[in-house]
Amino acid sequence: MPQVVACTGPRELTIANGVRIVPDAGLDGVPDVVCIPEIMLPPETLLEGRYAAEVDWLKRCHAEGAILATACSGALLLAESGLLQDEDATTHWAYCDVLRRYPGVRVHPHRALVIGGTGNRLVMAGGGTSWSDLALYLVARLAGIDEAMHLAKLFLIDWHAAGQLPFARLARTRQAEDAVIARCQTWIAEHYDEPSPVAALIKMSGLSERSFHRRFRKATGLSPMEYVHTLRLEEAKQILESERVPVDAIAEAVGYEDSAFFGRLFRRKVGLTPAQYRRRFGGLRKALTG
Structure with a gap:
């Protein structure tokens, strides 16, 4: 106690x-x-x-x-x-x-x-x-530093500067009750960077495209592509926080061939550009490490 x-x-x-x-x-x-x-x-x-x-x-x-x-x-x-x-x-x-x-x-x-x-x-x-x-x-x-970073986002530290979007995080471990969709979640968590991940998910599910999209949204609250984007952006955040990798290389690493599209998507979903995100949270990680 x-x-x-x-x-x-x-x-x-x-x-x-x-x-x-x-x-x-x-x-x-x-x-x-x-x-x-x-x-x-x-x-x-x-x-x-x-x-x-x-x-x-x-x-x-x-x-x-x-x-x-x-x-x-x-x-x-x-x-x-x-x-x-x-x-x-x-x-x-x-x-x-x-x-x-x-x-x-x-x-x-x-x-x-x-x-x-x-x-x-x-x-x-x-x-x-x-x-x-x-x-x-x-x-x-x-x-541990990772736990501190998680809490910084969870409790919206510095939220007043840019709203809550920079801190939003997908709970990857939250599996759907639908067994078919849960199996797809497990697979996509490791293969989000593949060229056509949604097509691969549909094939894996054994469902028709229409049925798969309907069941996936019902189970997760997101369309399959929205879910993939969320996973990719979350991985991009982790890289921005901890490594000095160029943004275009990060885009490619998480599955985007067009780094400009990645930058626009990141800004729209996160509320910061990749460079702004790195300055804020990379600095936090460095401060906690020191």
Whole structure:
């Protein structure tokens, strides 16, 4: 059972927005990761020992190998613990002056994420929505980059810039209940790049062309060619995210002889050009890797 909430006092507390929290653990254990949220104090306020028990616990967790991750003003607790001395740090811009008062802390107010300390076990996110950078970094570090990329799309990170289209993804493992169509799905998942995939599917199904199209759409919600395009574009996205292959070579690799057609289709379906998609998500993958 993961330990996600801890307390030093009553076994139930009400936070500033009225939500009641029942802790699952106390400060007697040491988890693998400690996430320190925003501290609800005015920006000009010094902590001055008011979180002594928590600060001592953080020092013990760090000494025993835990990753300490903070969002917004939570970085002040790390500073209070002395763990940020001679370290880079960030926090919400309104708390930067307070953070600078701690000896040896190098404050970077414009950085969304700062990673440092022994073993890179001090991770700090700034203000605003930079908590999402923190979450993605932790997922990438603990569960893998591919999982972090999947979550970035699933939860529409950066969606406001270009809508939801760049993040849409076909669930390839969702097999149709129609056994004939399910068999076709399995085959096309590995052969989407063939020259005439729909004709091959019809032949494999043993159905008439009209019956096949009707049953395929009923089972998947897409026409056979739409389904093929979706698979091809999904594979193209993966290549754009992870490799520096030219766009025309990607088009050919996923089954399109005409790279201009591929570019127009990609823009229409994804909402970004291939180059724009690579800049956005290739950069994200590189950041998570680093």
